[in-house]
Amino acid sequence: MEIRVTRDMMSDIYFDALRIRNQVFVKEQGVPYELEVGNALEEASAVHFVLYDEGVAKGTVRLLTDLDEKTALVQRMAILKEARGHGYAAILIDRLIEFAKETKLNKLELHAQLSARGLYSKFHFNEVGQIFEEAGIQHIQMERTDFSDQ
Template structure:
């Protein structure tokens, strides 16, 4: 098992990330494609993480970092349906936290789907504010300070 990281939106790693996101968000959850991959600047400004098991891409997440502010936004966490329940999301979250420490980030923020809130809570993320709707799905903002 390995997690590959890229900033290159023309790389095979990035295309694997898009394929997973399309499967999970667009096909499974019904998010319009334009919302899922609508902002080319955000895509190009993000760090994309893809988890591979036996050479196959199983999950992805991206990190939109504002390194001047020392805060980064976790976005687009997706695990293929058939790959859920194997701890892949935890591995990706741990890698994001490691990346944040390596890059001296102070805080990670995210908009968690309510169904994933417990996962992030287990990793030290705290709820901030009220439940809101994003792409027709209930979310809650969460954040974690990096030590």
């Protein structure tokens, strides 16, 4: 198992990420494609992580950093339906936390679908604010500011 990382929108890694996101968000959850892909500037500035098991892409997540590069927004976490239940999301979250430490980020923020907030809580993300709707799905903002070993 490996996680490949890219910023290159012409790479096979990026295309694997798009394929997974399209399958999970657009086809399964009914999110309009235009909302899912977002704008080209965000896509180009994001760091895209794709988890491969035996050479097959199974899950993805992207990370957008702010202008001072001390805060990053975790977005588009998606695991293919047939690959769920194998701990892939946890492996991706561990890699995001490792990336935060490596790049000396102060904070990771995310908008968790309500069904996933328990997963993020296990990794010491705290809920912030009220439940809100995004792309027709209920979410809660969560963040993590402590990247010491826990």
